[in-house]
């Protein structure tokens with residue numbers, strides 16, 4: 001069994017409209033935009049990262065907004081619910097706040113005895129705010145959400161699967177342990193994890209496969225400290241029969257990817273080097289950053305990206 005995994009590192013989803021996506025995560029949820037860059041394989045599309053002050057692994061929600069992308073179709077083989085941790089007692093504040101912002105599909109419920117508030121993102125993305133009483137992480141407060149209610153990072157995620165057996169075996173191999181199960185849901189928690197350490201597996205044997213589109217999660221990344229831990233995890237996964245990509249430099253972390261038995265795309269990403277490698281903490285996410293190979297095309301790429309901030313005139317505008 002592996003002991004290098006710390007919990008979730010980041011979760012990456014698809015959106016249809018960059019500006020609306022940016023407004024939702026910064027103005028409505030009060031996260032900090034910690035990086036504004038482009039998709040490595042499609043530089044005409046933004047890659048937006050939202051998280052706590054520095055983009056601590058376990059707090060980072062990232063998006064590829066493909067303009068006019070068709071909406072995804074929920075189903076099995078995907079991350080079906082992304083869960084953010086908030087302090088105990090903060091759900092009333094959030095319920096009122098999100099209702100006031102016009103957020104849809106708000107519903108209060110308890111899951112394994114813990115209160116949560118479900119809601120949808122701008123593309124029908126499925127989210128929950130979960131009460132996390134013991135969470136010692138500090139949330140980004142910016143100026144829209146008070147510190148006592150701010151999102152601390154992810155609590156974890158729910159994976160929806162036709163059959164959970166092999167996925168559970170994989171997560172146990174990655175260090176997770178089953179804590180509870182009820183109905184069709186099995187809860188796995190990573191002991192000593194980073195707070196973003198709870199994965200629920202929901203079995204839905206009769207459900208059709210998900211179709212990815214706007215509002216769908218593209219992949220879920222798990223955190224390791226450094227490249228040496230990542231190399232150990234990669235070797236162990238290969239030994240177990242998984243097809244794992246080579247290590248890929250993602251500028252702010254190093255990544256490996258593999259498709260899991262249930263169909264969900266997993267990534268294992270390093271803490272190093274972090275989001276402050278190319279801009280200082282005070283100005284994270286404010287200017288357009290490009291992978292080195294696209295730097296010579298900066299002018300053309302920036303001109304093609306629609307502005308996402310309410311007060312700017314394009315990503316290429318002077319700073």
Ligand code: ZN
Nearest residue numbers: 012219221267
């Ligand atoms: Zn990723």
